[in-house]
Amino acid sequence: MANLLAAQGGRPLRDGLADLATWLGVTLVAGSALWVVADVIWHGVGAVNWGFVTTAPQDAGRAGGISTILVATFLVLLVCMTAALPLGLGAAMYLSEYGRGPMGRWVRRSLDVLAGVPSIVFGLFGAVFFVQVLGLGFSILAGGLTLACMVLPILIRTTEMAFSGLPQEYRAGAAALGFGPSGILLRVLLPAAAPGLVAGLILGVGRALAETAVLIFTSGYVDRMPDSLLDSGRVLSLHIFDLSMNVPGGDHNAYGAAVVLLLILLVINGIGGWLSRRWIGRGIVAS
Amino acid sequence: MIRLDTTGPTPAEPPLEGATAVPHSHSPDSDATVPYVALDRVGLSYDGTEVFRGVSLPLYRGAVTALVGPSGSGKSSLLTCINRLYELHPGARMSGTITVGGEDIHGAGADPVRLRRRVGMIFQKPNPFPMSIRRNLSLPLSEHRLPRAEWSARIEEALTAAALWDEVKDRLDHPAQALSGGQQQRLCIARALILEPEVLLLDEPCSALDPLATEAIEQLVMGLKCCYTMLMVTHNLAQARRVADQVGVLWGQGQPGELVEFGPTAQLFDDPQHPVTVAFMQRERA
Numbered sequence: 001m002a003n004l005l006a007a008q009g010g011r012p013l014r015d016g017l018a019d020l021a022t023w024l025g026v027t028l029v030a031g032s033a034l035w036v037v038a039d040v041i042w043h044g045v046g047a048v049n050w051g052f053v054t055t056a057p058q059d060a061g062r063a064g065g066i067s068t069i070l071v072a073t074f075l076v077l078l079v080c081m082t083a084a085l086p087l088g089l090g091a092a093m094y095l096s097e098y099g100r101g102p103m104g105r106w107v108r109r110s111l112d113v114l115a116g117v118p119s120i121v122f123g124l125f126g127a128v129f130f131v132q133v134l135g136l137g138f139s140i141l142a143g144g145l146t147l148a149c150m151v152l153p154i155l156i157r158t159t160e161m162a163f164s165g166l167p168q169e170y171r172a173g174a175a176a177l178g179f180g181p182s183g184i185l186l187r188v189l190l191p192a193a194a195p196g197l198v199a200g201l202i203l204g205v206g207r208a209l210a211e212t213a214v215l216i217f218t219s220g221y222v223d224r225m226p227d228s229l230l231d232s233g234r235v236l237s238l239h240i241f242d243l244s245m246n247v248p249g250g251d252h253n254a255y256g257a258a259v260v261l262l263l264i265l266l267v268i269n270g271i272g273g274w275l276s277r278r279w280i281g282r283g284i285v286a287s
Numbered sequence: 288m289i290r291l292d293t294t295g296p297t298p299a300e301p302p303l304e305g306a307t308a309v310p311h312s313h314s315p316d317s318d319a320t321v322p323y324v325a326l327d328r329v330g331l332s333y334d335g336t337e338v339f340r341g342v343s344l345p346l347y348r349g350a351v352t353a354l355v356g357p358s359g360s361g362k363s364s365l366l367t368c369i370n371r372l373y374e375l376h377p378g379a380r381m382s383g384t385i386t387v388g389g390e391d392i393h394g395a396g397a398d399p400v401r402l403r404r405r406v407g408m409i410f411q412k413p414n415p416f417p418m419s420i421r422r423n424l425s426l427p428l429s430e431h432r433l434p435r436a437e438w439s440a441r442i443e444e445a446l447t448a449a450a451l452w453d454e455v456k457d458r459l460d461h462p463a464q465a466l467s468g469g470q471q472q473r474l475c476i477a478r479a480l481i482l483e484p485e486v487l488l489l490d491e492p493c494s495a496l497d498p499l500a501t502e503a504i505e506q507l508v509m510g511l512k513c514c515y516t517m518l519m520v521t522h523n524l525a526q527a528r529r530v531a532d533q534v535g536v537l538w539g540q541g542q543p544g545e546l547v548e549f550g551p552t553a554q555l556f557d558d559p560q561h562p563v564t565v566a567f568m569q570r571e572r573a
């Protein structure tokens with residue numbers, strides 16, 4: 001009885017401490033994120049206008065805008081996702097359907113190792129494999145493909161989670177209706193996993209957009225307008241890095257470019273959310 | 288066409304007399320003395336562990352057969368033998384033979400896809416796909432390559448047969464999972480009916496539902512009786528008595544389940560022969 005009372009007496013204090021710790025943690029995380037965003041917007045919003053996004057950089061980026069950079073960024077992202085999406089989806093489906101054996105365990109372990117590899121290593125790999133061995137040169141193609149290797153592990157693991165998180169009843173229900181294995185996978189499980197897939201895709205795109213190290217070695221540094229996928233091009237995050245580290249007097253435009261990068265990330269998140277909602281609205285996917 | 292009794296749900300059949308387990312059939316095209324589905328000494332094991340063995344069971348068209356027994360005795364597993372769904376588990380092995388419409392389900396030329404079109408299954412927990420009501424029904428049609436022009440007529444027909452059309456006709460494009468549990472289960476029945484099966488396996492279809500929804504499903508099952516061969520697992524003895532024409536008791540406590548008794552509903556309830564059945568009835572009543 002005495003113990004019980006003591007425990008109850010001690011509880012408010014412990015609860016209070018736990019509350020405080022939780023609250024502090026949340027505030028710190030949210031606060032620092034907000035701070036970064038606010039700082040970028042505070043310094044950069046003045047640089048951003050229509051001219052900034054539609055004119056090419058001049059004087060190493062100190063003057064002019066970021067049009068060529070945006071084009072290169074978009075192309076790199078396009079190459080990256082075109083390569084990574086089908087591969088990632090296929091691998092994830094394989095893992096969730098047949099990945100229970102030793103082979104699956106082996107693939108998963110390799111993916112986890114890959115996910116932990118520093119991006120500079122991917123960059124060096126790309127510089128040797130795509131740039132030299134495959135002879136793609138410093139190009140958007142080489143950069144996009146190297147980036148695809150880098151985002152594949154996250155893409156595969158998040159997609160696999162979206163699949164294996166689906167209740168077993170969907171499989172049994174579809175099989176009982178005479179669906180074959182591919183029908184179950186493509187017609188039932190794939191649409192059911194769509195919201196999770198979108199989340200994985202957004203993570204992957206975000207990771208790709210933030211990447212600099214991989215691209216220094218593969219897609220290059222040139223800030224003129226790329227004329228094909230085999231031409232070199234400089235992506236946005238690399239441009240920001242260069243302006244703030246190597247170009248005296250480039251800070252203003254670096255902040256401007258950072259604001260644009262933030263906006264792109266916001267838009268991509270928005271599109272992802274909208275896509276899921278649209279699927280829900282059309283009744284293809286439930287909330 | 289989805290076969291349906293045009294007179295609508297019929298009240299429960301008066302209990303059958305006599306020792307034969309042959310119900311009378313409403314459908315003129317069936318021979319009521321020959322079982323449409325016949326299990327002959329069927330057994331199943333998972334990874335070498337026997338779940339049940341030696342089950343011989345005739346199922347007649349136009350009749351509901353109820354399967355009762357303690358949980359774990361292998362009732363659900365028995366159902367999955369009839370549509371070969373047990374094959375989803377790599378370690379599962381079936382012994383004995385099952386014929387559906389005279390064809391051995393494992394015979395030469397038999398294939399699970401065709402079998403599962405003929406043998407629909409309703410699960411214990413309603414399992415509509417996370418999609419719209421319409422898509423839940425059109426998906427099986429497209430998987431089996433039925434002409435798109437027929438889809439909307441078939442959807443309406445199946446929903447009508449499952450007594451759900453009036454409730455959902457204005458929101459076919461809403462998510463199926465927004466429906467109530469009872470509606471979801473009726474949608475699953477519609478989804479099974481849309482492929483025009485001959486046999487329906489129902490695995491405790493009401494166990495997740497409230498009394499009202501349960502009654503709706505019971506009415507529905509009795510209405511479908513005319514035209515299908517149905518095997519329904521149930522926990523609810525009163526339900527078996529209300530709905531079924533014949534009842535089998537699957538029993539297995541710590542050992543492989545066996546069909547300890549099988550016969551017309553009235554006989555089984557009023558004059559159970561096997562001591563296990565007697566005890567089971569008493570325990571369930573208490």
Ligand SMILES: Nc1ncnc2c1ncn2[C@@H]1O[C@H](COP(=O)(O)OP(=O)(O)O)[C@@H](O)[C@H]1O
Nearest residue numbers: 333338356357358359360361362363364365376
């Ligand atoms: N996929 C499976 N793998 C291994 N054992 C199983 C599997 N499914 C069911 N079992 C076992 O088979 C027995 C019968 O289960 P089940 O058919 O669900 O019984 P019931 O439906 O009568 O409750 C249980 O002991 C259960 O643990």
Ligand SMILES: [Mg+2]
Nearest residue numbers: 362363364490
């Ligand atoms: Mg069961």
